[in-house]
Structure formats: structure tokens, C-alpha cells
Amino acid sequence: MLIAITLLAACTDEPQPKPATLLTLFDIQTQVQSGAAALAPGDISIRGRYTRQPMGISLDPTPAFAEGEPAAYVTTEYWFGFSKVWVQPLYIPAKRTPEGDFALASAQTLPIFSVGPESAFYSPYWQVFWVLVPPDITPDLRTSADVLNSGFELVPGPGRLCSLAPAPTGLTTNLHPHLQTQIVGVIGQAQGWVDGHDLPMSVVSFGDHRFTWDDNGVIHEDPLFVFRSLNTSGQRVMANLPSVGGIHPTAASVREVAPKNAPAFGSLWRIHFVDLPEGTKVLGPAATVPPNPRDEADVVDMRAAGIEVVRLPATQADAEAYRPYFYRVILKGSCSLETAFENALPSAPEASRCIYLDSHQRIEAFMPSYAIHPSPVSATCPYVSYRGKAVNPAPPPAGAMP
Numbered sequence: 001m002l003i004a005i006t007l008l009a010a011c012t013d014e015p016q017p018k019p020a021t022l023l024t025l026f027d028i029q030t031q032v033q034s035g036a037a038a039l040a041p042g043d044i045s046i047r048g049r050y051t052r053q054p055m056g057i058s059l060d061p062t063p064a065f066a067e068g069e070p071a072a073y074v075t076t077e078y079w080f081g082f083s084k085v086w087v088q089p090l091y092i093p094a095k096r097t098p099e100g101d102f103a104l105a106s107a108q109t110l111p112i113f114s115v116g117p118e119s120a121f122y123s124p125y126w127q128v129f130w131v132l133v134p135p136d137i138t139p140d141l142r143t144s145a146d147v148l149n150s151g152f153e154l155v156p157g158p159g160r161l162c163s164l165a166p167a168p169t170g171l172t173t174n175l176h177p178h179l180q181t182q183i184v185g186v187i188g189q190a191q192g193w194v195d196g197h198d199l200p201m202s203v204v205s206f207g208d209h210r211f212t213w214d215d216n217g218v219i220h221e222d223p224l225f226v227f228r229s230l231n232t233s234g235q236r237v238m239a240n241l242p243s244v245g246g247i248h249p250t251a252a253s254v255r256e257v258a259p260k261n262a263p264a265f266g267s268l269w270r271i272h273f274v275d276l277p278e279g280t281k282v283l284g285p286a287a288t289v290p291p292n293p294r295d296e297a298d299v300v301d302m303r304a305a306g307i308e309v310v311r312l313p314a315t316q317a318d319a320e321a322y323r324p325y326f327y328r329v330i331l332k333g334s335c336s337l338e339t340a341f342e343n344a345l346p347s348a349p350e351a352s353r354c355i356y357l358d359s360h361q362r363i364e365a366f367m368p369s370y371a372i373h374p375s376p377v378s379a380t381c382p383y384v385s386y387r388g389k390a391v392n393p394a395p396p397p398a399g400a401m402p
Helices: 025-033 144-150 293-304 319-325 337-344 360-366
Strands: 021-023 050-053 056-059 062-066 069-073 077-080 088-096 102-104 125-132 153-165 188-194 201-208 222-230 236-238 243-245 268-275 281-284 308-311 372-380 383-386
Touching (some): 021 025, 088 144, 088 153, 125 144, 243 360, 281 337, 308 337, 319 337
Parallel strands (some): 062 243, 222 268, 281 308
Antiparallel strands (some): 021 077, 062 069, 069 383, 088 102, 125 153, 188 201, 222 236, 222 243, 268 372
16 A cells, blocks of 8 residues: 555645646656656655666655554555556466466466556456366467467456565565564565556566455455645645555454455555644653654654654653554544653553544544545555554465466
8 A cells, every 4th residue: 555654645636737646666766866856746755655776766665544454555656646446467377276266377477467557557466367268289379369369268367566666676574664573464566467568567466465456457446545734834734644545445444354364355446645733742762862764754744744743751660561552643632731641551540541533433533524635646566564463465376376
């Protein structure tokens, strides 16, 4: 899903370019490798989202909150000025197994992606179509035209979230950026044929059932709440706080999560800016010796954006118990900040507990509607950690990656 979370988020409130613009991982790698500090368009901070590597880039898990619990996502595409994103067909030549499942038609078979990243119609949201190859045939199918002209039966399959990517592209780490625990899941890596390309292309896969779509093939999007604040100059800027993943279409109910804690929502986000009042405070980790570079950089960014970071006293007992509460926005006036850390824990008396803007429900309940602004920017930011657990989607049938 992309993310501040230092933003996950992905954008600013500057006028967006026209016509509509799509940034793929190929575009992102080009800009990161150029040494840029931010992506254009959108002035999206690269720090905390991508790490420059000798042969390309890697994806940084970006911290977030989901349903009041820690989460993280990675960002693979940004969409500026797109009102809709469509599902596209992914063809996988296959044969039925004795168990009735599908497996690749041969060891050399690669899946076939019908739209390449240079097209404005490209999206990482694919519906699998199994291309049933007779048992006595070894197919050489490399394009959508090959598939459609073959006459082989097509069997609709699941939705699969796969981003076409430069090789190699993987995760920078499996540690949650704030918790520093191994609660970030894995992503699949494979290759596939892509229409319009003579050579196979690398693919990063986030598994099946990670999104849904309507009868017209339009992907359902969810709100990603990105905080803005007033800096010392009185300008409204990105707060560089963890974003909050919403629930589509409203906060009325929580959708079921897929097996392995992989939500079937939250892969396509519509950025919603949330304007915080002046004097907003968050809890932060204690200063350490030597300093933790990531913690110090986050605190500097937040303070520059006008956020007051109340840091954990170095002498605080059970310091690790507070780590899940770091960088949550405290609802102004909801608790006594003199004892903010004691009030953060569930063991605190209910009347004194801090109220955090860390879920869709709480943002809608406690923030006025005029402070929430839908934007023209959306992003592909699949969860790799959700509600404090790693997201490891159930793998596709044997031999059927990505």
C-alpha cells in the first residue's frame, strides 16, 4: 500500500500535474538512483520508503497504524489524478493436478502479464486466468495474443497483487521500523512475460486475495489518513507521523482478514489528509546513548513539522511496554500529559487513558469533518505487517508463482 509514516503517505497538498501521472517501481528506481531526496511529482520523501542499492532499490517497510495496532506497508506505485484503477488479466498456462488444483504447464512456463509498466492502463491488480493446456502439449505462450489465439480453455482464478519491477527488488528488512521486531512478512519474487517486451520481467508478489473489485473491474479503494500540521512558520505541512489505514467504505465494520493475517483490503489507498490542531503531541522513545539514528531522524522531522514529541524518560520502567504507542497522535486534551506514558498503557485507569487517533473509527469520531480532506492521490501500499503480526499470504498452488 504507498507511506509516512513517516508518511506512508505519499503526497502533498500542492496542485497535482495534469494529465494524470503514474509512478511505477521503474520510475521510482530511476529517481532514487539519481540521488533525489524526494519523488516527483508529489514531493514524496524517499527516506523511509526506499533504500538505494548498488543494483537498484529495495522497499522499506513504512510504519502505520491499523485498527489501533501497529502495522507497516510498502509502496510500489503512486497514482496522481486517477479516479479509478482497473483489474487486468494475468494468464498462467497450467495443467490440472490429480488433486484438482492448477500447476504450471511445464517447468519453463512463465505467467503472462497483459499490460506493461509503460502504459497508463498498467496496474498491479491482476485477475488470474488459468490457461488449461492439454496434457500432451508443451506450450510456448508469451503474449496475450498467443493465449487468446491458442483456443485453450480459460478458467477464472483469484485476484493476485503483483508489481512489475526492476531486478532485483525486495524488502530492505523484515523489522518493523518502530518496534524493531520481526513482524514484517515476506514477498514473493518471480519472473513473467509482459506484452510488448521481448524478455521476461521481474515481479514482486504480495499474494492472492489482497484486493477486491466491482462488476466493472474497478478496484475498491480505502482511505489512508495522512496527518498534516502547522510548522513554526504557520504553514500546513506533512507531519511525518505514521499514517492510519482505513476501512472501506466506512468505519462501520471491520472486514474479515484473509488467511495468514493478510487483509483483503488496504492495497489501493486514497490519501485523505487530516489537519491536526496546533500543539498536537505524540509519545516518543527515550533518547539513547549512542542515539538510534531512525528514532532521532523521526523526532527531528516531527518537531520541524510543529509536532511536540513527548519522549519517554530514560529511567522509565518497562520501557519496551511503551514501544507500540510511539508516534501515535494524542487527541488534544484527552489525558494529562504530565503522566502521558502511564496513561498510555491499558493498565491505566480508564478515565485517564490517552485517546489516540490510531484507527479509522477514532479519526471519524474525534476529528471534525472539515479537518479531513480527500486528495487526488492514491497509492499501492500493501500491508506487510498488520495489527502487530507479519503478513504472509497463503502461497499460490505449487509451481504457480508469482
